[in-house]
Amino acid sequence: MSKFQFPKSIRSRPVYGTLTPRRGKSHLMIADAEGAEALLDLAQQDAEVFRTAHLIYIPKATGETYVEKLKALKPAQFYVGPSYEASVSRIRRVLSDAHMGLQVYLTGTEGLMGQAMNEAMTAGIPHQAIQTEHRGSVARRMQCVHCKGITEDVMTDPFQCTHCGLHLFVRDHYSRRLAAFQGVCIDAEDPGNIPEPVELYK
Amino acid sequence: MSAAPQKAKAGAEKIEVEVSAIVPVNELVSRFEFKRRDGQPFPPFSAGAHTVVEMNDNGRMRLNPYSLMSDPADTSIYAISVRRDDEGRGGSLFMHRHVKVGDPMTITYPVNLFPLDLRGHKHVFLAGGIGITPFLSMIATLERMGGRWEMHYACRSKALGSYVDELTGRHPDKVHVYCDDQDEAIPLESLLDGQPLGTHVYVCGPAGMINWVHSTAEAHGWPKEHVHSEEFLAPQPGKPFEVRLCKSDIVIQVGEHESLLEAIERCGVQAPFLCRGGACGQCETDVVEADGEFIHRDHWLEEEEHASGKKIMPCVSRFVGKTLVLDR
Numbered sequence: 001m002s003k004f005q006f007p008k009s010i011r012s013r014p015v016y017g018t019l020t021p022r023r024g025k026s027h028l029m030i031a032d033a034e035g036a037e038a039l040l041d042l043a044q045q046d047a048e049v050f051r052t053a054h055l056i057y058i059p060k061a062t063g064e065t066y067v068e069k070l071k072a073l074k075p076a077q078f079y080v081g082p083s084y085e086a087s088v089s090r091i092r093r094v095l096s097d098a099h100m101g102l103q104v105y106l107t108g109t110e111g112l113m114g115q116a117m118n119e120a121m122t123a124g125i126p127h128q129a130i131q132t133e134h135r136g137s138v139a140r141r142m143q144c145v146h147c148k149g150i151t152e153d154v155m156t157d158p159f160q161c162t163h164c165g166l167h168l169f170v171r172d173h174y175s176r177r178l179a180a181f182q183g184v185c186i187d188a189e190d191p192g193n194i195p196e197p198v199e200l201y202k
Numbered sequence: 203m204s205a206a207p208q209k210a211k212a213g214a215e216k217i218e219v220e221v222s223a224i225v226p227v228n229e230l231v232s233r234f235e236f237k238r239r240d241g242q243p244f245p246p247f248s249a250g251a252h253t254v255v256e257m258n259d260n261g262r263m264r265l266n267p268y269s270l271m272s273d274p275a276d277t278s279i280y281a282i283s284v285r286r287d288d289e290g291r292g293g294s295l296f297m298h299r300h301v302k303v304g305d306p307m308t309i310t311y312p313v314n315l316f317p318l319d320l321r322g323h324k325h326v327f328l329a330g331g332i333g334i335t336p337f338l339s340m341i342a343t344l345e346r347m348g349g350r351w352e353m354h355y356a357c358r359s360k361a362l363g364s365y366v367d368e369l370t371g372r373h374p375d376k377v378h379v380y381c382d383d384q385d386e387a388i389p390l391e392s393l394l395d396g397q398p399l400g401t402h403v404y405v406c407g408p409a410g411m412i413n414w415v416h417s418t419a420e421a422h423g424w425p426k427e428h429v430h431s432e433e434f435l436a437p438q439p440g441k442p443f444e445v446r447l448c449k450s451d452i453v454i455q456v457g458e459h460e461s462l463l464e465a466i467e468r469c470g471v472q473a474p475f476l477c478r479g480g481a482c483g484q485c486e487t488d489v490v491e492a493d494g495e496f497i498h499r500d501h502w503l504e505e506e507e508h509a510s511g512k513k514i515m516p517c518v519s520r521f522v523g524k525t526l527v528l529d530r
């Protein structure tokens with residue numbers, strides 16, 4: 001099961017929904033890993049939207065599990081990318097060529113949805129109009145508030161910043177501009193007093 | 203609920219002005235220009251803002267909102283354009299018939315309920331009739347910033363289109379005029395089609411036009427955050443009714459041709475307002491008790507609030523029934 005119910009949190013924490021087909025001139029769908037399942041569910045509601053859809057899929061650890069199933073939805077354009085970084089130039093190109101009426105669907109991990117939403121917002125789509133659905137890993141993209149370095153796929157709290165080495169407390173405070181949660185030094189007042197890392201949401 | 207009201211006082215701050223020019227624009231519309239009586243520059247305003255003009259019509263106080271149409275960068279004058287409405291409640295007729303150059307008048311500080319969204323990559327203006335006025339200051343702003351815009355202006359005839367010659371003369375490639383008497387209409391579907399991502403559309407005109415733009419844009423998959431509208435609602439007449447204001451502890455009568463807000467003001471009770479057109483939310487009033495039917499006409503309250511019978515916007519809405527008690 002790829003669905004996860006996030007516990008209630010502070011206002012800054014993004015809230016994800018369930019993808020629903022929307023009327024529009026064209027559709028851009030960006031998914032990673034188990035996000036594919038949300039797109040398969042979307043196709044159950046209305047397979048028509050895929051006829052004018054550009055689907056960008058990043059399998060991550062799921063490998064070939066979903067690729068053929070997604071292909072069978074017959075999106076107008078289908079791209080499988082090795083990583084988000086490798087797909088960014090394509091996402092930007094699609095957005096810069098797009099017109100009003102484009103519908104954006106993001107699904108998969110928080111890191112993917114946050115970064116892709118940032119691109120869509122820069123291109124001129126209000127964040128309220130962008131659909132998201134979380135699937136798969138609950139790993140987060142974290143920014144160290146001290147060195148500003150960003151660590152992807154953080155699974156434990158606290159975690160050690162991969163840039164400056166500080167031990168960081170994982171906060172729910174989220175930046176839409178950075179598409180990242182904030183990590184704050186956990187032992188600033190009492191150096192060396194670092195709790196055992198626990199897996200997020202365990 | 204939308205943005206919190208800015209301040210809970212009776213209307214916006216006021217500015218004492220003198221009418222410095224009255225320029226006929228066409229058969230129905232005149233431009234009124236004001237300068238400040240104290241010689242100071244006007245407060246700067248943002249494009250799309252309106253001011254409420256106080257008119258002392260033989261002891262009866264009329265307060266009408268008008269879009270500021272002068273260049274926001276010019277703080278030496280404020281200008282409004284007033285369309286004469288012979289069937290209206292008399293405010294515009296008063297402006298046309300009784301106001302003369304040199305007259306002292308009082309207007310409120312500008313309030314903007316129809317601002318440009320400056321995050322927009324492009325701005326498309328749709329004007330109907332006198333709905334052209336807020337766009338004149340928006341165009342001045344965007345021209346100065348080098349913003350991308352285009353305008354589509356529907357009017358009854360070229361002669362009745364306000365500022366058509368100025369606009370088409372100055373911006374021949376951006377302004378498109380459609381005249382009813384030539385059977386022309388704004389080709390809304392095709393002009394929404396193909397607009398670049400990040401385009402915002404703004405509509406000012408009659409309610410039918412506003413609804414048409416909102417529903418067509420929605421059908422084309424436009425985010426509702428990118429469709430902006432403004433309509434100046436005048437309070438409609440209705441059957442007289444009686445209201446008890448419980449805080450002030452008085453019972454007042456609302457006449458056929460006055461709004462509930464005007465009746466409240468006439469009886470000396472200070473009530474907040476900013477737009478007097480059912481859009482800003484400033485005059486929102488709690489209903490303490492009601493036995494009858496509300497006639498809600500505002501754009502502010504949600505449908506459930508209308509149905510609840512617990513709130514009323516006294517600037518445009520009325521009541522028919524036995525008892526109405528307001529928390530005012």
